[in-house]
Amino acid sequence: MCISYSISPYILPFCITPVFIRIFMDSRTAFITHLMTILMCAATVTQPAEFITIQGLAGLTAIISLRQLTQRSELFRAILIVLLVSVLAYISLQLINRRVLFIEEINYSDLVCIIISSLLLMVSYLLLIPIERIFGFTSNVTLIELSNANNTLLRRMSEEAPGTFQHSMQVANLAAAVAEKIGAKSQLVRTGALYHDIGKIRHAAFFTENQRGINPHDRLTETQSAQIIISHVREGLALAEKHKLPQVIRDFIATHHGCSFTKYFYIQAQNKTPDTAIDPATFTYPGPEPSTSEQAVLMMCDAVEAASRSLKEITEENIAALVNKIVDGQLADGHFKHTPLTFLDIENAKEVLRKKLQTIYHTRIQYPELKK
Numbered sequence: 001m002c003i004s005y006s007i008s009p010y011i012l013p014f015c016i017t018p019v020f021i022r023i024f025m026d027s028r029t030a031f032i033t034h035l036m037t038i039l040m041c042a043a044t045v046t047q048p049a050e051f052i053t054i055q056g057l058a059g060l061t062a063i064i065s066l067r068q069l070t071q072r073s074e075l076f077r078a079i080l081i082v083l084l085v086s087v088l089a090y091i092s093l094q095l096i097n098r099r100v101l102f103i104e105e106i107n108y109s110d111l112v113c114i115i116i117s118s119l120l121l122m123v124s125y126l127l128l129i130p131i132e133r134i135f136g137f138t139s140n141v142t143l144i145e146l147s148n149a150n151n152t153l154l155r156r157m158s159e160e161a162p163g164t165f166q167h168s169m170q171v172a173n174l175a176a177a178v179a180e181k182i183g184a185k186s187q188l189v190r191t192g193a194l195y196h197d198i199g200k201i202r203h204a205a206f207f208t209e210n211q212r213g214i215n216p217h218d219r220l221t222e223t224q225s226a227q228i229i230i231s232h233v234r235e236g237l238a239l240a241e242k243h244k245l246p247q248v249i250r251d252f253i254a255t256h257h258g259c260s261f262t263k264y265f266y267i268q269a270q271n272k273t274p275d276t277a278i279d280p281a282t283f284t285y286p287g288p289e290p291s292t293s294e295q296a297v298l299m300m301c302d303a304v305e306a307a308s309r310s311l312k313e314i315t316e317e318n319i320a321a322l323v324n325k326i327v328d329g330q331l332a333d334g335h336f337k338h339t340p341l342t343f344l345d346i347e348n349a350k351e352v353l354r355k356k357l358q359t360i361y362h363t364r365i366q367y368p369e370l371k372k
Contacts, residue, residue: 009045010090011113013120014038014055015062015082019075020124022066024137034059050097054089054114061085062121070144075125083118090114138246143191146249147172153198153243163209164200167305168193170360174301178352179294182345189294192252195245196298199236199253203228209309222269226262226283233257233285255295256302258335259287289338296339297349300327304353314361316354323353 017037021030038055042048065078090111132138149155158165172193179186204210206217206228217225236253266283290296303326311318327350330336336346 008110008113009041009051010054010110011117013117013123014041015059015118015121016124018059019062019066019078019121020127020131022063023069023128023139023141027063027067030063031060034063050093053093054086057089058082058086058118069139069141072125072128072141075128076122079118079121082121083115086114086118087111132246136247138188138248140187142246143187146245147187147191147194153239153245154194157198157201160201161204161207161210163211164197164204164207167209168195168197171196171298171301171305174305174353174356175297177356178297178301178349181348181352182293182297182341184293184297188248189252189297192249192294193298193301195236195240195249196252196256196302197232197236198239199232199234201239202235203232207232222265222272223282226265229262229265230283230285251292252295252298255288255290256298257285257287258289258299260285260333260335289335291338293339293341293345296336296341299330299335300349301353303330304357308357308361311361316358319357319361320354323350323357327353
């Protein structure tokens with residue numbers, strides 16, 4: 001009369017697979033994988049059409065419920081919705097197929113199995129962090145949590161290197177806007193931008209955005225100054241490892257300067273000793289070069305935002321010239337050759353940067369003085 005719980009196909013939490021694929025990848029892949037799974041399993045059950053309908057609706061509901069996942073706790077909301085949809089689908093199919101005339105006659109054995117399988121989805125909440133650590137995945141939930149300004153590293157940077165913190169916030173907003181325009185991962189590049197300069201915490205006073213009238217570089221040689229500036233990449237990677245930041249965030253720290261020069265100190269050193277050969281490697285960042293669209297976007301936005309602070313006159317023409325000069329220079333130096341960026345992507349990125357910088361540095365009205 002009643003099907004044993006141990007052999008009922010409804011007790012298996014098939015929705016766990018699409019839940020994890022949706023969190024770490026995308027909705028289309030999650031749904032296709034789930035559909036293929038239940039189609040193969042349907043061959044072993046007595047009511048395949050009913051099984052496919054219930055499990056298909058449950059998987060689709062789980063995927064749709066997780067589209068705007070911003071907190072791990074929202075998994076519980078998705079699980080409750082899946083439970084409700086599965087129960088209603090099972091009862092509806094029983095009534096539609098005339099297997100029962102009243103709700104009291106429903107086979108509660110299968111119904112209990114459906115409820116148990118929905119509750120077993122809560123395992124996904126417990127497995128989310130271990131799967132990220134073991135397989136190196138990084139979900140949007142983790143990225144959003146890392147973007148919280150109250151996180152240890154970001155709070156420390158805001159206190160010890162406030163200028164760098166403000167620079168990182170501006171770069172994050174610019175990079176996210178550019179990523180949206182070219183179809184890259186905006187949340188990933190936003191989070192990477194917030195952490196790309198954390199290495200400046202160690203020697204905050206040596207970076208212009210944190211200086212208050214005193215420049216410690218005046219007491220150093222150009223080589224020493226360049227090595228301190230370059231070291232913020234190494235220091236950032238050390239901090240990222242200490243605080244167990246995901247590998248994708250560490251990649252932003254390592255690649256945001258690529259293998260470029262510290263041109264300011266290199267040119268100063270050349271001008272001071274024109275007859276002496278200077279080793280360019282001393283003034284070169286260790287790299288590597290960007291290998292993804294998101295890393296290239298961060299490199300653009302970082303350089304453009306920093307250079308925009310030195311503009312003496314803020315006009316549309318000056319901003320456009322600055323953006324073109326920096327991005328075209330990076331392209332000519334080969335910083336983007338390992339990325340999938342197209343020339344159209346780069347032009348779209350420059351357009352977004354021009355518009356955003358014009359908005360940031362817009363002209364403010366001058367308030368009139370009250371005449372006595």
